[in-house]
Amino acid sequence: MNIESELYDLEKSKGSVESSKAASSHGKKPKWRAHNQKPKDVFGQSPRDDIAAIPIRRADEATEEVPEDEYHTEELESLKGSEDEEEESKPPEFNEASTFGNVNLELYMLFPNLNVFKEAVRNYTIAQGRPIEFPKNDKVRCRVKCCGEECDWEILCSWAEAYGCYQVKYFNLNHKCSRKLILPQADRQWVAKKLVDILRLTPKMTAADAYAHMAGTYHIQVAEIKLYRALHIAKEFIEGSEKDQYTKLWDYCEELRRNNPGSTLQLGVERPDLSFPARFDKLYICFDATKRRAMRGYKPLIGLDGCFLKGYYGGQLLAAVTQDAxxxxxxxxxxxxxxxTKETWTFFLTRLFEDIGHPSVHGWEFISDMQKGLKGALHELCPKANHRFCVKHLEAIIWKHWPNTDLRSKVWDCAKSKIMADFERNFAQVKELNVAAWNYLSNLPITSWTRAAFPTESKNQSLLNNMCEQFNGSIVKFRGKPILTMLEDIRTYLMTKINESRNQVAKYQGPITPAAQTKLE
Structure with a gap:
């Protein structure tokens, strides 16, 4: 026992001397502390023989040192929780904001409903140029296959109870067919959606423009009849339904009366019995601003004309137009x-005379084409008012029945004659060229088509109804729209034109108008 005690003390003292030398040589404490080491016996082995010896890093082997006021700790990574595991295990969800050409489909992908899935498959297959069919399509599942011969492409989406939405259960993305240009899944509804944005920028888009857009952007060919129907759907989406807008005419008239006091708006409907719903018949609009200006500063010559409406329900737009100085x-x-007809012109002229006064009092003159029913309505309402005919249309009638270049020139010479002597000489030459044409012109009042016989009250020598033609040409882009959209576009156009003309005259300084000054110069 004494020998073993002495050996133990000798080994202990030897270890303490080595430790003190190592500490003095480095000047700092080693990284691995003594309390972190396993206890050893005098022979350097673990007290338990059944446990393998653990290699211990000694102080003289350490390469990293720790200051005395700090201590070493091992970096521990946080364990992943159950929420992280659920996020990693959840299948991908379809991105509904994906644009055409960027749609991606994967196996086990989740969709909120089958409509989103069908639209995604539609865009995906059209971008690839592959025709598809729906052999199975109900409320709980949808199976889509490629129409190509012996093509294996197929996808199945059905309800997934675990996720509470629809999931792609089967997806074979191998195509054995070639790309096609005519695709049945590109129906008119899908084409209309793709035309909405471009139609907002180019309202005058035609079917040919739409065909070129679909071929250049989506690389497909669309039938002409499908393009016409798609354009109609897209326009209805942008401008509103034509049928629904007729039901809002009462509200539109009330809104105009509220914002334009003094304006005249009269809406007529057909309703044989109270059991029948009211049906639109006619609408008259006269704004207070144009009414007052006509009474004060316009020339007493009013142009009357009508033009066709190009909407689904058709109709005619009648207008009374005049000129300023x-x-x-x-x-x-x-x-x-x-x-x-005579009835509709009578309705329009009656309301017009109520707003601007009767021609017998204010001396209004009228100029028009050979409008249906207009001549009879004017003769009935104001028989003494002078009614001019547009010589351009009179020339067209002469040319239609008696095509002769010399005859046509002489008709214009008669119309432009400023004194009766010139008119009688030119009119006699018309008789020499064609007696039938001379008889036709003789039946017309001389005050209706030659300057030599025009009354002097209007102080306007116009032979053409250009003011109405200019207005009809300006609104041609509005005449195919639904009624409320068309009326609002016309109102905005007239308001803008009046303001522009007023600003133009306000900048001019002179005793007479710019147009008169230009003629004098």
């Missing part, structure tokens, strides 16, 4: 009617 045209009133 600067030869700028202004619309006094306009109306929407079903057809151009």
């Amino acid at each position: 600067n030869h700028a045209f202004y619309v006094i009133a306009y109306a929407i009617v079903g057809q151009e």
